[in-house]
Amino acid sequence: MHWELEITLLIFGVTAAWLSIATRSLLTSAVTLTVFSFLMALSFVTMGAIDVGFTEAVVGAGVTGIFIIIAIFKTARPSPETSGSRFRVAKLAVLFLFGALLIYGSTGLPNRGNANTPLNHDPSAAGTVNAASYYIQNAYEDAATPNMVTVILADYRGYDTLGEEIVILAAGLICFLVLRTTRERRERERRKSDRFNR
């Protein structure tokens, strides 16, 4: 909504992202990634997505940072980064092609911020009511909740949210099953490490 502010935040964000990739220490990397997530949360709020910004600040910045730091400490001393990977030229070519293709594609996108883009246009290309326009016009009437994003999340697209909860449950179960240590497994690990040391 304010392009000067948006550009400033995005420049900071790109810098933070680059720092978190370029730094050698993994812990610095995790902290810089948290900074990046907070800057992204601020940009979301600047672009009018206050719910997304709130979620990104809590979940993206907070929980992701904690996950990474736990993983770093669980894996003993982070090994110093060794540089040099194989197929450097081929990978660079892929990266360059990917970037060129994206920039070429971005020139074909309609100007953002325009209320007449296909995303916001009413009626939609298929001749029906645009979903977003329908939600804006009827959300307050249907659910008596002023926040449209909440109404879409919980009422219009409740099954989407149910699916999301199922994914989270599955992810939690997988983490538990992968990380749990039974007595049998501990025995096996010890035997294996004995063999490893001999």
Place this chain on the structure above:
Amino acid sequence: MAFFLGHYAYWFIIALLLIGFYAIIFKRNLVKQIIGLSIFQTSIILFWVASAVKWNATVPIYDPAFPLEETANYINPLPHTLMLTAIVVGVATLGVAFALLITIYKHYKTLDEEELIKEMKRW
């Protein structure tokens, strides 16, 4: 100038996508690769949020001062909802990635990609 104002956010998003992709394919440490994946994902979320913007519109919360009939008054709420789901699911899958990472470290005692490939061939 209109073209620049309508597209600068996309170019920043492309820069972020390339940083994330660079980390995924060039970095040898698996933690760094997952950090790259996280940056890639955040930039896609930024793309959806950025394309939902309408200039001179308010946030998608009902305000009696702005009539609902004129949809240009409110920013498109649908991409916001979808990305809300994507952020939470993304963090859940990131948790699974780190659980797998810890298990890999327990088995092979290394997180370096090249060393891991060597170890896997040895076993």
